[in-house]
Each structure stands twice: as structure tokens, then as C-alpha cells.
Amino acid sequence: MKRTVWKHLGAWATALLFLAIVWMIAHAAVGNELLVPDFFVCLKETVRLLGTATLWRGIGSTLLRVFFAFSISFVLALIFAMIAYLLPSFGRFFAPIVGFFRSLPTLAVLLIILVWTSAAIAPVVVAFLSLFPSLYAGFFAAFTGVDKDLIEMSRVYRVPLKKRVFCLYLPSVLPLVARESAAAISFALKLVASAEVLAGTFQSLGGLMQEAKAYLQIPQLFALVSIAFLLGLLLETLGMLAARAIERRVR
Amino acid sequence: MDIRISKTYGERVVLDDLALAINEGEILCVLGDSGTGKTTLLNILAGLIDFTGEIEGASDRVGYIFQEPRLLANLTVAENLAYVGADEREIEHMLEKVEISDCRNKRPCALSGGEKQRVAIARAFLSNAPLLLLDEPFVSLDTSLKIRLYRVFARLWEERKPTAVLVTHDIEEAWSLGHRVVVLRDGKIVFDVRTGHTTLPVFGEQSEKKKALLKVLLGGDQDE
Numbered sequence: 001m002k003r004t005v006w007k008h009l010g011a012w013a014t015a016l017l018f019l020a021i022v023w024m025i026a027h028a029a030v031g032n033e034l035l036v037p038d039f040f041v042c043l044k045e046t047v048r049l050l051g052t053a054t055l056w057r058g059i060g061s062t063l064l065r066v067f068f069a070f071s072i073s074f075v076l077a078l079i080f081a082m083i084a085y086l087l088p089s090f091g092r093f094f095a096p097i098v099g100f101f102r103s104l105p106t107l108a109v110l111l112i113i114l115v116w117t118s119a120a121i122a123p124v125v126v127a128f129l130s131l132f133p134s135l136y137a138g139f140f141a142a143f144t145g146v147d148k149d150l151i152e153m154s155r156v157y158r159v160p161l162k163k164r165v166f167c168l169y170l171p172s173v174l175p176l177v178a179r180e181s182a183a184a185i186s187f188a189l190k191l192v193a194s195a196e197v198l199a200g201t202f203q204s205l206g207g208l209m210q211e212a213k214a215y216l217q218i219p220q221l222f223a224l225v226s227i228a229f230l231l232g233l234l235l236e237t238l239g240m241l242a243a244r245a246i247e248r249r250v251r
Numbered sequence: 252m253d254i255r256i257s258k259t260y261g262e263r264v265v266l267d268d269l270a271l272a273i274n275e276g277e278i279l280c281v282l283g284d285s286g287t288g289k290t291t292l293l294n295i296l297a298g299l300i301d302f303t304g305e306i307e308g309a310s311d312r313v314g315y316i317f318q319e320p321r322l323l324a325n326l327t328v329a330e331n332l333a334y335v336g337a338d339e340r341e342i343e344h345m346l347e348k349v350e351i352s353d354c355r356n357k358r359p360c361a362l363s364g365g366e367k368q369r370v371a372i373a374r375a376f377l378s379n380a381p382l383l384l385l386d387e388p389f390v391s392l393d394t395s396l397k398i399r400l401y402r403v404f405a406r407l408w409e410e411r412k413p414t415a416v417l418v419t420h421d422i423e424e425a426w427s428l429g430h431r432v433v434v435l436r437d438g439k440i441v442f443d444v445r446t447g448h449t450t451l452p453v454f455g456e457q458s459e460k461k462k463a464l465l466k467v468l469l470g471g472d473q474d475e
Contacts, residue, residue, distance in 0.1 A: 153321040156297050156313060157335040157378055167334055171325040251325050 037219045046223040055208065055224075059231065062196065062205040065120075066188045066235075069127035073135050073188075074181060081139035091140070102133040110195050119202065123195035127188050134187075138180035142173045175247040182239025186232045193228050205231075252382075252414070256304035257438075258291055265291050267438030268304070276412040278451070280419060280429035282468060287435045289418040293384045296416060310382035314375030314413070318387045320367035322359040328370050329355045337377040345373045349403055365396045369403065376407045383408075383415040389424060398454070401427055405451040422468060426461055427452040434467050442467040 023039045030036045049055045084091030106129050113122045146169055154164050196206020205228055212221040252273045258266040265288040273279050283289050294300045297313050322331050328351065332342045346352045349369040359367055368388060375383055389397045405428065408415060419425050425432045428451055434442035444460050446453070 149317070149319065149321050150323060152299060153315070153317065154334075155299065156315045157374070158312070159334060159336070163334060167323060167326060167330075171323075 034216065034218055037222055041219045042222040042226065045219040046226055049220065049223050049227065054203075055227070057203050058205045058208045059227070061120075061201075061203050062189070062192055063231075065124050065192045065196075065204070066127070066185070069124045069131060069192060070181075070185050070188045072124075073128050073131035073184070077132055077135035077139050078177070081136050081143055084140055085143035098133045098136055101129055104129055106130045106191070107194060107198060110198055114199055119196075119199040119207075120204075122199050123192045123201060123204075123206070126195040127191040130191050131184050131188055135180060135184055138184075139173075139177055142176035142180070143169075145176065146172045171250040174250050175243065178243035178246040179240075182236065182243040185239045186236035189228070189232045189235055252309060253307040254296075254304075256292075256295060256302045256306065258288065258295065258300070258302045264438055266295075266302070269435075269439055271433065271440055273414060273416065274431075275414055277430045278408065278415040278417060278428055280417045280425035280432045281435055282419060282422060282425050282432060282464075283435035285420075288438050289435055290386055292435070293386050293416060293418055296382065297384055310380065310414075312378065312380040312382070314378040314380040314383045316368075316371050316375045316383070316385045316388040318390060320359070320371040322367060322370055324359055327356045327358055328362070331359070331370060332374055332377055335374055335378055337374075341377055345377050348407060349373045365392055365400065368392065368400060372400070372404060372407065376411075379411070381413055383413050385415060385417040387419050388417075390420070397424070398452075401452040404428065408451070422461075422465060426456065426464070427454055432464060434464070 020039055023036070027036045027038055080094060084094055106126050109129065110122055110126050113125045117125065150168055151164075154168060159168075193204075193206045193209070195201075196204040197210050199206070200210045201207040205224065209221055209224045209228075212218075212224060252275075254271045254273070255268065256266055257264070257268050269288075269292070281289050281292065291300070293315070295302045296306070296309070297315050322328075323334060326334060328346070329339075329342050332345065333339075337345070342355075343352070346355055349372055351366050351369050351373075354362060354366055354370075359370075362370070371388065375385075389400055392400065401424075417425070417428060426446060429446055430448060430451075431443070431445050433440050433444075442464065444464055446460065447458075
């Protein structure tokens with residue numbers, strides 16, 4: 001177990017080192033601080049930013065939006081997927097609606113949402129519009145993936161609903177739901193941060209990026225992007241660990 | 252139980268006004284080629300699919316031994332049996348009878364094919380249902396294991412003598428385990444014979460009735 005963890009950490013460290021080397025080569029090749037700033041300057045800027053309250057406020061408010069967008073999408077996707085599974089006619093009616101959500105050019109729609117709401121709320125709505133259809137599809141697939149033979153056997157033996165839910169449905173559905181959710185949460189961060197950049201949301205990670213770009217503080221912009229990347233990585237890793245723990249527990 | 256049922260899937264008639272009287276406490280074996288509606292008949296008796304016609308004296312509780320054991324992979328053998336409502340004492344007792352007490356805490360993935368089918372048999376008998384349905388439960392097992400499971404099944408049946416309907420392709424199996432054998436063809440019963448067996452299972456018996464049954468299975472048409 002420990003050996004596998006070290007192997008993974010080693011792989012990640014090597015990949016990050018490789019990216020840093022590519023960055024350094026690109027910096028040397030381009031030779032323009034405004035296009036590709038020096039890696040070590042950006043690293044210094046990252047360390048400086050991590051010591052400021054502004055950055056942590058920005059991270060906090062972005063994560064709060066991620067949490068809201070993910071929670072609303074998760075709950076609604078779960079409810080609608082369950083209804084679609086139990087009532088196939090509703091599933092057929094709902095499929096084109098989900099298809100419509102899926103095909104929305106989300107960041108372009110942000111402009112319309114900004115007319116209706118504020119720059120603080122719009123990123124949450126944008127993230128919801130992307131997360132909901134993918135989570136719904138994942139959850140619906142998890143429900144329909146429950147072994148039909150076992151459902152039939154449970155019907156024949158008149159197993160009470162509570163027992164069916166805990167012994168048959170949850171062990172089958174939970175690992176898939178957890179895996180979908182783990183992938184969705186880091187995707188939510190990408191969506192929220194991108195929407196914040198476009199909306200220029202005050203006191204947010206995306207808002208800080210937009211500010212750095214406007215004042216041509218390129219090392220700060222690169223530092224903020226790196227922080228967002230590492231944050232996404234952290235969320236994805238935590239999500240995957242939680243998903244694996246759930247899978248081990250129920251299977 | 253008196254049955255008069257029909258079942259169609261689209262244009263295809265699977266059971267064509269099939270009439271059958273099943274006596275209480277008998278083991279009725281249903282023989283027939285693939286696609287003749289044997290499993291459909293069991294699924295109708297189990298209440299799993301709709302049909303037209305009527306079933307008089309139908310049981311509201313059934314025990315069903317499927318072709319595959321259909322065990323929950325995340326539960327142990329004992330938990331699989333508790334899943335259908337059996338209590339600890341009954342489970343212990345039943346595991347002894349089907350000779351897999353040592354598998355009590357194992358999960359299905361750690362069991363052999365024969366052990367899994369024993370759990371399925373135990374589950375069906377633990378349901379205490381007055382009607383047992385068996386859909387080719389021994390089909391994928393080797394001969395020696397099959398014979399051992401015939402004995403286990405017959406021993407368990409002997410205790411409460413529930414009515415049982417066993418669907419099979421195998422004439423030897425039907426003749427070994429049945430009090431009565433019917434042949435299903437084109438959605439109808441084309442042959443109905445009593446084996447005359449009182450203690451089960453019976454192996455290697457040769458009789459005129461069995462020869463007649465074989466003849467029907469090979470293509471002839473005959474009613475007793």
C-alpha cells in the first residue's frame with residue numbers, strides 16, 4: 001500500500017518537474033517576459049501570494065461557489081436520475097432537456113446569466129449548467145446498471161424495500177456515484193474559475209486572475225493559474241480517495 | 252393449481268392456451284426444446300411477467316432457483332440467506348443440510364459453482380414457499396456434482412413436500428427427480444406422464460413410459 005502511494009507521488013513529482021522544465025525551455029525560447037515569464041520569478045510570486053489574505057479570500061470564495069454548484073448539481077442530478085429510473089416515461093421526457101443543457105455553450109451563456117444575476121452568482125449557475133447533465137447521465141447509468149437478475153430475484157422473494165436499498169442498490173450505485181462526483185468536483189473548479197475570469201467576480205480566484213491580466217502582472221497571473229491547477233489537482237485527488245474509500249466499504 | 256394461460260411476445264406466440272393442472276406436493280418436470288416457453292411458464296408462475304388467461308389456486312409466495320445462482324456479491328453466504336428473510340437459526344440449520352456450513356462467512360466469489368448453487372437451493376427452501384420453481388438449476392454442473400445436488404434437493408423436498416415445477420432439457424434429470432413429466436412444444440403440453448416414483452431421486456431406470464417420453468422428445472406426438 002505504502003509502496004503504491006510512493007510510486008504515485010514519484011510519478012506526480014516527475015510530471016511536475018517535466019512541466020517546469022518545459023516552462024523554462026519555453027521562457028528561454030520566447031525571450032519575452034510578458035508572454036512567458038521566468039519560472040523562478042513565478043515561483044517566488046506564488047510563495048508571496050500564498051502569504052497574502054487577498055489570495056486566501058479569493059480561494060475561499062471560489063471554493064464556496066464550487067461547493068454550492070457541486071451540491072446543487074449533485075442533489076438535483078440524483079433526484080432526477082432516480083425519478084427517471086423509477087418512471088421510464090419521465091426519463092424519455094427528460095432526455096432531450098438534459099441534451100439541451102449538455103449542448104449549451106456554457107461560457108457564452110454566462111453573458112446572458114450576467115444580465116439576470118450578479119458576477120458573484122453567475123459562475124455558480126454556469127458550473128451547474130455543465131455539471132448537472134454529466135452527473136445526471138452518470139447517476140442514471142449507475143441506477144440502470146444495477147443487476148436486473150438480482151432485482152428480479154429480490155422481487156420473487158419479496159425482499160423489503162429498505163433491505164433492497166441497503167444491500168442491493170447502494171452497493172451497486174454508490175461507487176459509481178462517488179467516482180462521477182470525484183471527477184465532477186475538480187471540473188467544477190475549472191468552470192467556476194473560468195466563469196469568474198469572464199465575469200470579473202470580485203474577491204475570487206478568477207477575479208484576481210482578471211485583475212492581474214488587466215494590470216499586465218504576468219508573473220502574478222501565471223502564479224494564480226498554477227495555484228488554481230494545484231487546487232484542482234488536490235480536489236480531484238481528495239475526491240478519488242473518498243470514492244475509493246466508499247468503494248472499499250460497500251463492496 | 253389449475254393453469255390456462257397464453258403468452259405472446261409481439262407476434263410470437265410462446266404459450267398457446269396452455270392448460271395444466273399441477274397437483275399439490277408433486278414435483279412436475281417440464282421438458283422441451285429451447286424457446287418452447289419453459290422459462291416463460293416459470294416466470295408467469297413467479298408473477299414476474301404478465302399473461303392472458305387464469306391461474307386458479309396460485310401461490311402468493313414462491314421459491315425460485317434460477318439457472319444462475321443470483322447471489323449478492325457484496326454479501327456473505329449467511330447474509331445472502333438472511334436477505335430473503337431467514338433468521339440465524341434457520342440459516343445454520345439449512346447450511347448443514349446443504350453441506351456448506353464452512354462457507355457461511357464466504358462471499359460468492361470465493362465459492363465454486365456447486366457451492367453457489369447449494370446456496371441458491373438453500374435460499375429457495377428457506378423461503379418456506381408452498382411453490383418451488385426451478386429453471387435448469389443443475390445445467391452447468393458436472394455429472395457427479397449434479398447427482399450430489401439431486402440428492403440434496405430431494406432430501407430438502409422430502410421434509411415439507413412443497414409443490415415444485417422443474418424445467419429442464421435433460422430427460423434423465425426429469426426422470427430422476429420428477430413425479431410427473433410433461434413435454435412442452437409450440438406453447439402447448441404435448442405429452443404428460445407419471446413416473447410412478449415415490450422416493451427420489453431415481454437413477455438409471457428403464458421403463459416403457461420413459462421410452463415413450465424419449466420418443467416424443469425425438470419428434471413423435473403422443474398423449475397418455
